[in-house]
Amino acid sequence: xxxxxxxxxxxxxxxxxxxxxxxxxxxxxxxxxxxxxxxxxxxxxxxxxxxxxxxxxxxxxxxxxxxxxxxxxxxxxxxxxxxxxxxxxxxxxxxxxxxxxxxxxxxxxxxxxxxxxxxxxxxxxxxxxxxxxxxxxxxxxxxxxxxxxxxxxxxxxxxxxxxxxxxxxxxxxxxxxxxxxxxxxxxxxxxxxxxxxxxxxxxxxxxxxxxxxxxxxxxxxxxxxxxxxxxxxxxxxxxxxxxxxxxxxxxxxxxxxxxxxxxxxxxxxxxxxxxxxxxx
Amino acid sequence: xxxxxxxxxxxxxxxxxxxxxxxxxxxxxxxxxxxxxxxxxxxxxxxxxxxxxxxxxxxxxxxxxxxxxxxxxxxxxxxxxxxxxxxxxxxxxxxxxxxxxxxxxxxxxxxxxxxxxxxxxxxxxxxxxxxxxxxxxxxxxxxxxxxxxxxxxxxxxxxxxxxxxxxxxxxxxxxxxxxxxxxxxxxxxxxxxxxxxxxxxxxxxxxxxxxxxxxxxxxxxxxxxxxxxxxxxxxxxxxxxxxxxxxxxxxxxxxxxxxxxxxxxxxxxxxxxxxxxxxxxxxxxxxxxxxxxxxxxxxxxxxxxxx
Numbered sequence: 058x059x060x061x062x063x064x065x066x067x068x069x070x071x072x073x074x075x076x077x078x079x080x081x082x083x084x085x086x087x088x089x090x091x092x093x094x095x096x097x098x099x100x101x102x103x104x105x106x107x108x109x110x111x112x113x114x115x116x117x118x119x120x121x122x123x124x125x126x127x128x129x130x131x132x133x134x135x136x137x138x139x140x141x142x143x144x145x146x147x148x149x150x151x152x153x154x155x156x157x158x159x160x161x162x163x164x165x166x167x168x169x170x171x172x173x174x175x176x177x178x179x180x181x182x183x184x185x186x187x188x189x190x191x192x193x194x195x196x197x198x199x200x201x202x203x204x205x206x207x208x209x210x211x212x213x214x215x216x217x218x219x220x221x222x223x224x225x226x227x228x229x230x231x232x233x234x235x236x237x238x239x240x241x242x243x244x245x246x247x248x249x250x251x252x253x254x255x256x257x258x259x260x261x262x263x264x265x266x267x268x269x270x271x272x273x274x275x276x277x278x279x280x281x282x283x284x285x286x287x288x289x290x291x292x293x294x295x296x297x298x299x300x301x302x303x304x305x306x307x308x309x310x311x312x313x314x315x316x317x318x319x320x321x322x323x324x325x326x327x328x329x330x331x332x333x334x335x336x337x
Numbered sequence: 338x339x340x341x342x343x344x345x346x347x348x349x350x351x352x353x354x355x356x357x358x359x360x361x362x363x364x365x366x367x368x369x370x371x372x373x374x375x376x377x378x379x380x381x382x383x384x385x386x387x388x389x390x391x392x393x394x395x396x397x398x399x400x401x402x403x404x405x406x407x408x409x410x411x412x413x414x415x416x417x418x419x420x421x422x423x424x425x426x427x428x429x430x431x432x433x434x435x436x437x438x439x440x441x442x443x444x445x446x447x448x449x450x451x452x453x454x455x456x457x458x459x460x461x462x463x464x465x466x467x468x469x470x471x472x473x474x475x476x477x478x479x480x481x482x483x484x485x486x487x488x489x490x491x492x493x494x495x496x497x498x499x500x501x502x503x504x505x506x507x508x509x510x511x512x513x514x515x516x517x518x519x520x521x522x523x524x525x526x527x528x529x530x531x532x533x534x535x536x537x538x539x540x541x542x543x544x545x546x547x548x549x550x551x552x553x554x555x556x557x558x559x560x561x562x563x564x565x566x567x568x569x570x571x572x573x574x575x576x577x578x579x580x581x582x583x584x585x586x587x588x589x590x591x592x593x594x595x596x597x598x599x600x601x602x603x604x605x606x607x608x609x610x611x612x613x614x615x616x617x618x619x620x621x622x623x624x625x626x627x628x629x630x631x632x633x634x635x636x637x638x639x640x641x642x643x644x
Binding site: 108111113142143146147149150152153154156158160161162163164173174177178179219222223225226 | 531537
């Protein structure tokens with residue numbers, strides 16, 4: 058099994074909480090450079106799937122492979138064994154993650170947040186790592202905020218620092234867990250702009266999002282999840298077009314993802330999640 | 338005054354015309370007299386406190402010359418040193434044991450967890466005074482303690498009464514009691530760090546241990562520090578209780594002295610002055626320690642205030 062850097066493969070991924078099955082056997086392939094958007098109703102298992110991909114949650118079944126290498130488990134003599142913490146964290150370095158609640162380290166400045174991974178995990182020299190961190194912060198438009206603490210930054214700024222922190226580890230794949238859901242509407246755009254630039258730059262991305270405009274514009278593949286299974290997946294033209302399955306169509310109507318088609322529908326009154334913010 | 342009266346022209350401003358509210362807004366603001374609300378209570382309560390204070394200070398039993406004579410006497414100073422030794426040892430060992438207890442509780446091992454919960458239930462559920470007297474009388478349960486290694490025919494140990502001196506019994510009691518509280522303080526600090534911090538640390542490739550060491554503990558320490566300072570001061574005062582088993586601390590010495598010279602009040606004043614001085618010093622130390630370790634947060638607050 059060999060592939061170009063940045064490929065991801067899931068086979069039969071299962072996860073239960075307290076007897077409830079959240080993921081009921083997910084298969085997914087992501088090619089290097091591909092942008093995959095996971096959409097679907099809350100509780101459909103999208104965020105759990107993302108956390109299972111980088112083993113923040115252990116799997117109850119199935120495997121996840123990053124560039125052909127299993128994460129969280131090793132195959133040995135006909136069975137899977139749980140990998141050591143050190144081994145899992147080594148594979149996990151290839152997977153950057155951006156969280157809904159940013160999760161910036163509160164006791165560190167923006168530049169320290171970005172540099173701590175390279176210094177402590179990759180063993181880079183502190184001066185080099187901080188120089189690189191400043192470059193990354195500049196690339197997300199935060200050059201002048203490098204010395205600030207997270208509590209001094211707006212939500213949108215914090216999320217951009219979080220993206221820079223993930224990029225500093227030079228991951229092959231970036232995972233985004235509803236990166237704009239905790240932001241005030243006027244701050245959504247600045248984060249989406251950074252994400253679009255990353256997508257255009259050829260980074261492999263798996264994005265859980267409610268921003269249908271972003272999904273339609275940027276995704277190579279849109280995956281619709283509901284009830285712990287992949288209902289439908291395909292290019293945006295398929296899922297947002299006429300070929301989609303009835304369940305996908307029902308979800309998109311509810312989420313207000315397609316204003317121009319919804320006018321004929323009684324579901325028109327459903328709350329819109331400002332799909333225009335991304336399209337502007 | 339009705340609203341219509343309010344809005345009529347005050348004398349001398351007849352030339353104003355136009356908006357009557359705007360003219361009112363231009364009037365100078367004068368604060369209300371505070372004689373009744375501030376000065377009267379200050380004088381009454383102040384006089385009362387001064388009278389009671391003077392009644393105590395001027396009482397013959399105070400015997401200030403005796404206070405002055407003993408305040409820096411070698412025996413009292415030795416007692417102060419023992420009190421400080423008790424405080425520092427109890428704080429350090431209690432914190433260490435408290436951290437061990439909390440790590441055991443967080444380990445996910447149900448047996449260890451139940452043991453820790455039982456420990457905290459037992460040592461928080463019984464008075465420190467009872468615990469101290471219990472350890473002091475350990476010999477009644479185990480007259481002899483030690484380890485016997487039959488293979489070598491060797492016995493290490495001896496009489497409990499000789500091994501467990503009043504000092505050691507007092508220290509054991511203080512440490513075991515304090516550890517139960519320290520475990521709770523440590524727990525509070527770790528609970529205050531959101532789980533997302535660990536997620537984010539792992540997501541950039543840190544192991545669980547690195548995430549704890551580099552991300553969680555530094556933030557938990559900031560939360561724990563103020564209650565730890567309070568624990569130190571509480572322990573400092575609580576050490577006085579070891580006098581009931583003759584622990585040799587400041588209070589023990591003060592009692593021994595007034596047992597001989599009957600200057601009960603004077604010796605209690607000596608002890609109180611020392612406790613006050615030590616607690617004041619500890620409070621000042623706590624202030625500087627918190628400021629030092631919390632510099633980042635203060636910078637943040639300052640920056641926010643400047644906005």
